[in-house]
Amino acid sequence: MSINVKIPSPLRGLTGGQAEVPVEAETVDEALKQVSVEFSGFGEKVLDEGGQVRRFINIYVNEDNIKDRDDLGTAIQAGDTISILPSIAGGA
Amino acid sequence: MLIIPRPLLKQIHKHMEETYPHECCGLIIGTTGDKKAVELFRPCRNLNNERAADRYELDPKDMLLTQREFEEGPWDIIGIYHSHPDHPSKPSQFDTDRAWPGYSYIIGSVNNGSVEKLQSWELNESERKFYEEPLDIQEEE
Numbered sequence: 001m002s003i004n005v006k007i008p009s010p011l012r013g014l015t016g017g018q019a020e021v022p023v024e025a026e027t028v029d030e031a032l033k034q035v036s037v038e039f040s041g042f043g044e045k046v047l048d049e050g051g052q053v054r055r056f057i058n059i060y061v062n063e064d065n066i067k068d069r070d071d072l073g074t075a076i077q078a079g080d081t082i083s084i085l086p087s088i089a090g091g092a
Numbered sequence: 093m094l095i096i097p098r099p100l101l102k103q104i105h106k107h108m109e110e111t112y113p114h115e116c117c118g119l120i121i122g123t124t125g126d127k128k129a130v131e132l133f134r135p136c137r138n139l140n141n142e143r144a145a146d147r148y149e150l151d152p153k154d155m156l157l158t159q160r161e162f163e164e165g166p167w168d169i170i171g172i173y174h175s176h177p178d179h180p181s182k183p184s185q186f187d188t189d190r191a192w193p194g195y196s197y198i199i200g201s202v203n204n205g206s207v208e209k210l211q212s213w214e215l216n217e218s219e220r221k222f223y224e225e226p227l228d229i230q231e232e233e
Contacts, residue, residue, distance in 0.1 A: 008159065009124075009168055010192040019163065056190065058152040065152065085155045088172055089140070090187035090197075091115060091147035092179035 001026070001078040005035055008086050014042045028059060029072035031082055046084060056087040094171075094196050094212045095129035095228045105207040107135050108175035108200045114144035117174040119158050120198065121167045128196065131167050134158050147186070148174050171196030171212075178203055181211045183222040193217040196225055 005021045015021055021038065025031035036043030048054050052072070059066045060083040066074045076082065107116050117138050122131040136154035140147040150172065162168055172195055176184075181201035183191070191197060193215050200210040213222040 006159065006163070009170075010194045013194075058155075060152070060156050063156075083156055083159065085152050085159065086192045087152065087190075088117070088150035088155065088192075089148060089190045090174060090184065091140070091143070092176040092184055 001076070003031060003076050003078065003080045003082060005031055006081060006083040008084055010086055011042070011045060011084065014045060015039045025076060027072065027076060028061060028066055028074045028082060031076065032059075032072070056089075058085040058087050059083070060085065093128065093226050093228050094198075095127060095230060097130070097230045098232055100130055100133060101210070101229060104133060104173055104198070105200065105210070108173075108202050108207050109205055111138075111175065112202050112205045113177045114138065115140075115146065115148040115175050115177060117148040117150045117172060119150075119155065119169050120171045120173055120196065121158070121162060122170045123167060124170055128170060130170070133173065134161075145177055146179070169195075171198060173198035173200065175200045175202045175207075181209045183213050188215070188220060188222055191215040191222070197222070 002024055007015050007019055021035050023031045023034040046057055053059055061074055061080055115138055118133050118135040120130045120133045122129045137151040138148040139151050140149040176199055181199045197213045200207045212225040212227050214225045215222055
């Protein structure tokens with residue numbers, strides 16, 4: 001089914017400037033792999049060597065952090081939106 | 093160069109001072125391209141309660157909502173601001189380790205509850221090093 005993956009501005013250099021990438025997928029994992037195949041370098045930024053979401057990335061399906069659902073196995077439905085968000089932190 | 097209107101800067105100061113002695117954080121929204129300019133900002137929650145005096149973790153839900161708010165344009169998230177209570181307005185190693193390229197990082201040094209200095213920084217990703225980004229403060233008309 002067709003869903004949209006929203007790309008944050010720091011990663012748009014890897015998607016040719018696209019803020020939104022449409023994919024056909026049943027799970028978050030499938031969706032991210034499709035974006036990775038389409039755009040070289042994207043997968044390495046979002047997923048680690050073990051195929052898990054990198055520590056400084058948050059992924060939401062609609063309003064839900066996938067950590068609170070089934071992580072990369074989270075099922076998606078037509079019309080859902082996957083948002084990739086940079087984790088923002090720091091301090092003195 | 094980051095262009096920011098004085099009234100917005102004053103409001104960011106206010107947020108930094110109100111949250112002292114804790115760090116505050118927020119998102120700055122505006123335009124990039126030929127001219128990088130701040131149009132408005134959104135204060136966000138600092139989820140780091142254990143070390144709020146010297147750490148911040150911006151609530152990802154606030155990031156999500158702000159990204160959605162501006163996904164149809166005309167502006168976008170162009171950076172982050174946060175305070176350094178009783179510390180200089182320079183990025184720490186922790187700031188550098190957690191920084192993203194392309195964003196402006198505004199840091200305000202808040203001493204005894206008052207903003208003393210505020211600077212903006214940009215990450216050079218290949219060097220993993222911050223460089224100061226001059227602020228062009230637009231005065232009220």
